Structure formats: structure tokens, C-alpha cells
Amino acid sequence: MKTTISQVGNYLDKEVTIGGWLANKRSSGKIAFLQLRDGTGFIQGVVVKADVGEEVFTVAKNMTQESSLYVKGIVRVDERAPSGYELTVTGLEIIHEAVDYPITPKEHGTEFLMDHRHLWLRSKRQHAVMKIRNELIRATYEFFNDNGFVKVDPPILTGSSAEGTTNLFHTKYFDEDAYLSQSGQLYMEAAAMALGKVFSFGPTFRAEKSKTRRHLIEFWMIEPEMAFIDHEENLKVQEQYVSYMVQSVLKNCQLELKALGRDTSKLEKIVAPFPRITYDDAIKFLQENGHEIEWGEDFGAPHETAIAESFDKPVFITHYPSVIKAFYMKPDPNRSEVVLCADLIAPEGYGEIIGGSQRIDDMELLKKRYAEHNLSEEAYKWYLDLRRYGSVPHSGFGLGLERTVAWVCGLEHVRETIPFPRLLNRLYP
Numbered sequence: 001m002k003t004t005i006s007q008v009g010n011y012l013d014k015e016v017t018i019g020g021w022l023a024n025k026r027s028s029g030k031i032a033f034l035q036l037r038d039g040t041g042f043i044q045g046v047v048v049k050a051d052v053g054e055e056v057f058t059v060a061k062n063m064t065q066e067s068s069l070y071v072k073g074i075v076r077v078d079e080r081a082p083s084g085y086e087l088t089v090t091g092l093e094i095i096h097e098a099v100d101y102p103i104t105p106k107e108h109g110t111e112f113l114m115d116h117r118h119l120w121l122r123s124k125r126q127h128a129v130m131k132i133r134n135e136l137i138r139a140t141y142e143f144f145n146d147n148g149f150v151k152v153d154p155p156i157l158t159g160s161s162a163e164g165t166t167n168l169f170h171t172k173y174f175d176e177d178a179y180l181s182q183s184g185q186l187y188m189e190a191a192a193m194a195l196g197k198v199f200s201f202g203p204t205f206r207a208e209k210s211k212t213r214r215h216l217i218e219f220w221m222i223e224p225e226m227a228f229i230d231h232e233e234n235l236k237v238q239e240q241y242v243s244y245m246v247q248s249v250l251k252n253c254q255l256e257l258k259a260l261g262r263d264t265s266k267l268e269k270i271v272a273p274f275p276r277i278t279y280d281d282a283i284k285f286l287q288e289n290g291h292e293i294e295w296g297e298d299f300g301a302p303h304e305t306a307i308a309e310s311f312d313k314p315v316f317i318t319h320y321p322s323v324i325k326a327f328y329m330k331p332d333p334n335r336s337e338v339v340l341c342a343d344l345i346a347p348e349g350y351g352e353i354i355g356g357s358q359r360i361d362d363m364e365l366l367k368k369r370y371a372e373h374n375l376s377e378e379a380y381k382w383y384l385d386l387r388r389y390g391s392v393p394h395s396g397f398g399l400g401l402e403r404t405v406a407w408v409c410g411l412e413h414v415r416e417t418i419p420f421p422r423l424l425n426r427l428y429p
């Protein structure tokens, strides 16, 4: 019976055939232990010379790392195995021999692994990260579809910028100038006026010369946008969404979390509601704890880490000064120098995973912002139309998928959270 490693539990004590690769191997005189993988999981195949005979045992002994093969064997229960099963091998057929596979079981440096990312992805650790990334994406679609949101796909090629013009990737669009999208938000606002509650999920690009463990040049963002939703209701959607994702990973990815050595007790605490502090209180807290920072300055990674240390859940920092935030954010009606926005800061030093706000819905105020931020009324005419024809209060946010993967998996750097990371000075492979 042909099956996959993830399905062997359905064939206990039966002989199955699995197509896969040899991840690792150890052998003594009369017995060989093959660590096999097939993309769905990992399993050990035990080859006993007395059972399989000289020919098959010789194939097992000489097989090289990452050779592809068909392995035939009987499924046995093995409590020690992460999958709970083991194969007693009865037959082996090499499909293609891998000679001198570069990522041997010993330790390798980061740059070496990054140069071999197309192969490094095959390792048990990267397999676990990609499975958890997949679960976060699956849970995202489930949460928003179950809550009446419509998936809308904003353009990647744009003529405008949502997040300022300092980190745009420029390209030509025939004879016109175009930019790779930094955020689908402005288009999602138009979609929200048509469909009520919408969300996007796609790549976004920031030509930021930041070489940190949180910054990618190309990253994937989920951007929900909701008509008739105000600032506080926006925060409620965010905490319910993030909690839903994390609890889904806990429910469906125990094997992968174990493979990563992740302390799942920290994830079990991630349930709504999340704490909220204002920017004012955050500044006071930092000043009282020895940080040199003045009101009106933005937070850096050390500040976010220091603030988050007081909480075991993600914490919303709200009501930032309007001068350090994007042009589209709605001022607090009771205090015009701050805006109705929030950054969601993950615990354990993982920093900002969400940026969101209530948007300006008044046409004259938005026009004023255009002038203040030197935005061309021509390029942004369509965005102004959303305030010209049936404007409504509306809010939204952007969750960075890779920073969320890093936090949930407990990873040191976002480079491991995306299949082919684009970092400063890295466009290969």
C-alpha cells in the first residue's frame, strides 16, 4: 500500500511503501537506522540484515544523505518516536543517489545555510517552521471567513505609497513610475466601502536599509479593513484574531513546536483580551526605568522589549503622537496631537507584530494631511474620493506574518520564517 509518513498510523502492522529521502543514517554491523523524510514528516526505518538479506542491507549501508528512494516496511508503534511509529524495513529502491550533499549533520554557519536555503528548507527544524507558518495562514483564512470578511487582493504594482516615500522600491510601468506595494491598506479601504469587512494577504516590500532580526525587505502581511468600526473595536478584532491563530497552532502543531523546543506554556497564555497602555504611559514607564527618551520620539526595539517585559501577552500601545505616524491616521477628537492608532507588541522581545489605526474620514482634514506630507493630490485623488462619496468611520491593521512566525516558533531571526528571505545584501537563492 503506497502512503505517506503522516498517514502510516492508518496501516499499523501492515506493509507500506513510502517515497522519500534519506535525511540521516547510522548503522552497526548487522542493523541500520535510516532517518527518512517525505515532506509530510519524519520516521525511522530499521533495517535488520538477518531479515532483509545481504543485497538490501548493502543498499542501506551505502545509501548517501538526501538520496531519494522508495522504502517498503511494516508499520510498528514506537512510543519513543516523535510520530509514535517506526518502520521495520523489508525493501529499498534508490531513485536517485545524492552525492556529497552539502548540509551534513554537523553544525553550519548562518551564511552557509542561507546560501543553501533551497536545501536547508529540507531540515527537520525548517520543516517545523514552515508547517507552523502554514497553520498561521490556514487559521487566518478560517478566522476571517468565519467572521464575515471577504478576501480582496490589492495591487502589487502601485503609483502611490501608504507608508511614506523613504523605503519604496521603484520600477518602471511602461513609461510611468511605479512602486512595489509597501501596504495594501489604501486599496483595502476602498474595498471596505464596497464589501464592509475585507482582508488581504500578500507580499509587501520595504526598501529599508535595516539589518535587524525583525526586518525583511519582502514580507507577507495580512491587512483587514472594516467599515463602521472604530479604534477600540479594531483592537478587539486584533486580539481575537491573534489569539485564534496562536491557539490553532497549539492545537494542530504540537509535533512541530516540540521539534523546535518551544515552551508552549507561554503560548497558552495568549487569549483575549490583551493589555493596553497609552504612548504617554509607555514614555513615563521608560523614563522611570532609565531609558533616554522624550515625548514625541518613536520607540526602538529596546524600548518595545522593555515595555513588553511587563506583560505575558501581546500589549497594545495606543495614541501615538500624530507627528510620528502615517498621514491617514485619525486624530483623537479629544486631543488632536495624538492619533487613534495602536501597535501590538509581542512578548518575549519579539516586538511589533501589528500596526493599525482608525482612518481619517473627513475630506478636508485628509486634504490638509496631503499638503503636510507633500502627497500629490493627483496620485491620491482616488483615495480622497472615498471621503467624497459616502465617507464612514473605518479602521484596519496590518499583521506581519514573519514576525508572528518568529514569535510563535520562538526563533531568533525572521530569516527562518519565510521560505526564501530577502534581506539587506541577500537576493540569492
Ligand SMILES: NC(=O)C[C@H]([NH3+])C(=O)NS(=O)(=O)OC[C@H]1O[C@@H](n2cnc3c(N)ncnc32)[C@H](O)[C@@H]1O
Pocket (backbone or CB within 6 Å): 162, 163, 182, 183, 184, 185, 206, 208, 214, 215, 216, 217, 219, 221, 223, 224, 352, 353, 354, 355, 356, 357, 396, 397, 398, 399, 400, 401, 402, 403
Ligand atoms: N493595513 C494597515 O493598517 C497596515 C499599515 N499600512 C502598515 O503597513 N503598518 S506597518 O508599517 O506598521 O506594518 C505593519 C506590520 O508589518 C510588519 N512589518 C513592517 N515592516 C516590516 C519589515 N521590514 N519586515 C518584517 N515585517 C515588517 C510589522 O509586523 C508591522 O507591525
Ligand SMILES: [Mg+2]
Pocket (backbone or CB within 6 Å): 343, 352, 354, 355
Ligand atoms: Mg508599524
